[in-house]
Amino acid sequence: MTDTADVGALPARGMPAADVLGEIRALRAADRPTHGGRLFAYVYDPGVAGLDELAQAAYAESAHVNGLDPTAFPSLLAMENALVGAAARLLGGGPGTGAPDVVGSVTSGGTESLLLAVKAARDARPDLTEPRIVAPASAHAAFAKAAHYLRVTLDTVPVDPVTLRPDPAAVAAAIRPETVLVVASAPSYAHGVVDPVTEIAAVAQAADVRCHVDACFGGWALPWLRRLGAPVPPFDFAVPGVTSISVDLHKYAYAPKGVSVLLHRDPALRAPQFFAYADWPGYTMVNPVIASTRSGGPIAAAYATLRHLGEDGYLRLAAATRDAVTGLADAVRATGGLRLMAEPETTVVCFTSDDPGLDLFVLVDELTARGWHTQPQLTYADLPASVHLTVTAAVAPRVAEFGPALAEAVAAARAAGPVVLPPELLALAGSLAPEALTPDLVAGLAGGLGLAGGAGVPDRMAVVNTLLDAAPARLRERLLAEFVGLLQRPAW
Numbered sequence: 001m002t003d004t005a006d007v008g009a010l011p012a013r014g015m016p017a018a019d020v021l022g023e024i025r026a027l028r029a030a031d032r033p034t035h036g037g038r039l040f041a042y043v044y045d046p047g048v049a050g051l052d053e054l055a056q057a058a059y060a061e062s063a064h065v066n067g068l069d070p071t072a073f074p075s076l077l078a079m080e081n082a083l084v085g086a087a088a089r090l091l092g093g094g095p096g097t098g099a100p101d102v103v104g105s106v107t108s109g110g111t112e113s114l115l116l117a118v119k120a121a122r123d124a125r126p127d128l129t130e131p132r133i134v135a136p137a138s139a140h141a142a143f144a145k146a147a148h149y150l151r152v153t154l155d156t157v158p159v160d161p162v163t164l165r166p167d168p169a170a171v172a173a174a175i176r177p178e179t180v181l182v183v184a185s186a187p188s189y190a191h192g193v194v195d196p197v198t199e200i201a202a203v204a205q206a207a208d209v210r211c212h213v214d215a216c217f218g219g220w221a222l223p224w225l226r227r228l229g230a231p232v233p234p235f236d237f238a239v240p241g242v243t244s245i246s247v248d249l250h251k252y253a254y255a256p257k258g259v260s261v262l263l264h265r266d267p268a269l270r271a272p273q274f275f276a277y278a279d280w281p282g283y284t285m286v287n288p289v290i291a292s293t294r295s296g297g298p299i300a301a302a303y304a305t306l307r308h309l310g311e312d313g314y315l316r317l318a319a320a321t322r323d324a325v326t327g328l329a330d331a332v333r334a335t336g337g338l339r340l341m342a343e344p345e346t347t348v349v350c351f352t353s354d355d356p357g358l359d360l361f362v363l364v365d366e367l368t369a370r371g372w373h374t375q376p377q378l379t380y381a382d383l384p385a386s387v388h389l390t391v392t393a394a395v396a397p398r399v400a401e402f403g404p405a406l407a408e409a410v411a412a413a414r415a416a417g418p419v420v421l422p423p424e425l426l427a428l429a430g431s432l433a434p435e436a437l438t439p440d441l442v443a444g445l446a447g448g449l450g451l452a453g454g455a456g457v458p459d460r461m462a463v464v465n466t467l468l469d470a471a472p473a474r475l476r477e478r479l480l481a482e483f484v485g486l487l488q489r490p491a492w
């Protein structure tokens with residue numbers, strides 16, 4: 001570190017480039033490993049030599065290009081149209097299909113694509129003062145965010161605790177005259193389960209309501225898995241009634257972060273997604289997506305990634321991912337005390353435990369201590385806490401090491417025993433009103449749990465997860481929002 005490291009981002013005297021990069025690399029050392037197949041969330045790693053360098057060079061080439069005006073930067077328009085075309089073709093649209101007029105937009109990520117799908121559906125019905133959307137409880141939290149931002153009411157339909165899917169009849173029953181959009185996931189993030197899209201789209205169509213398939217996670221994996229022979233149920237534009245689909249290129253297309261595609265079955269469905277404004281003295285602003293100025297970097301990097309990997313590359317990567325999923329699921333099955341939440345049908349392995357002597361949150365910590373970074377999922381409604389593994393192609397060479405590590409971590413978690421919180425703390429977590437949480441209270445709690453200061457999050461999180469698990473959803477939200485607020489303080 002140089003002597004300017006502790007004075008915020010703007011030193012009094014500019015620093016040499018090499019020192020600046022050295023600082024960033026030093027900061028990055030605290031991060032979870034983005035490559036190497038041992039991080040089962042947040043990152044999507046194909047493990048392809050040279051791909052990062054290509055994507056970075058492409059990113060740099062277009063980093064200063066502005067997507068604000070496609071006429072000023074036709075390079076970006078050409079690459080965006082190419083990405084949308086590729087996504088549409090992969091997902092049942094384009095010439096020669098039953099959905100030849102599919103159009104789309106490139107967004108910054110899954111959340112933006114979903115926000116825009118909800119906006120388009122809402123603004124297509126200006127006659128409604130209180131629009132609503134219907135989504136399975138397993139749908140991504142971004143729909144709740146869209147509902148919140150756009151003042152739309154979210155009606156959730158429970159999922160079956162065994163199949164982890166919603167009942168289409170319950171979806172039909174949840175549709176009201178004010179419903180503007182019905183949602184299905186292909187697959188759900190938490191469990192990797194594909195909803196009954198055909199049936200859900202049919203009930204939406206019968207009610208004359210749009211149906212969005214959230215394939216942010218799986219849209220670039222399921223088509224290849226299907227070509228490899230996996231029994232992937234219909235989920236794309238081949239399904240009548242599906243009006244829009246989102247697919248994130250920064251997930252299984254293995255592009256660097258910042259790229260998703262939102263597709264609509266035809267241009268009329270997309271029209272209300274746009275925002276245009278001419279009633280000011282500056283340029284007429286026409287925005288298909290939420291951001292106005294946006295960098296060409298992520299788009300060029302995604303374009304380069306698709307061109308370089310090609311269909312043959314994605315097929316190879318899907319085969320490696322499928323084999324990794326099989327291997328990880330076998331390891332879970334072979335480990336006493338663990339149970340798969342669902343038979344893996346996509347690229348997720350999710351497991352739970354029915355054994356009171358085996359605390360899943362302690363197990364997650366034990367895996368972390370052994371260099372395997374999994375994602376704990378808290379108890380929700382009648383679904384137990386679970387451990388989520390997003391599996392990517394880079395995991396394949398690691399699979400043989402995972403089984404023994406899992407067995408060891410389970411033995412260590414049993415030996416450590418479950419977390420036992422003081423009963424009064426548990427009772428508080430169960431009963432505290434979210435409004436009663438003050439920043440001071442959260443700061444005190446964070447300090448008591450070893451989460452205070454600039455040291456970041458401790459390696460052992462089982463106590464925190466146990467506390468959060470005992471809290472109702474509203475309180476979890478408040479606790480974590482306050483906590484992130486504590487983290488996000490300026491470095492002066």
Ligand SMILES: Cc1ncc(COP(=O)(O)O)c(C=O)c1O
Pocket residue numbers: 108109110111112114140142185187188189214215216217218248
């Ligand atoms: C099914 C699904 N939808 C939406 C999202 C949100 O995507 P993003 O994090 O890119 O905003 C995710 C992210 O994991 C997802 O899995």
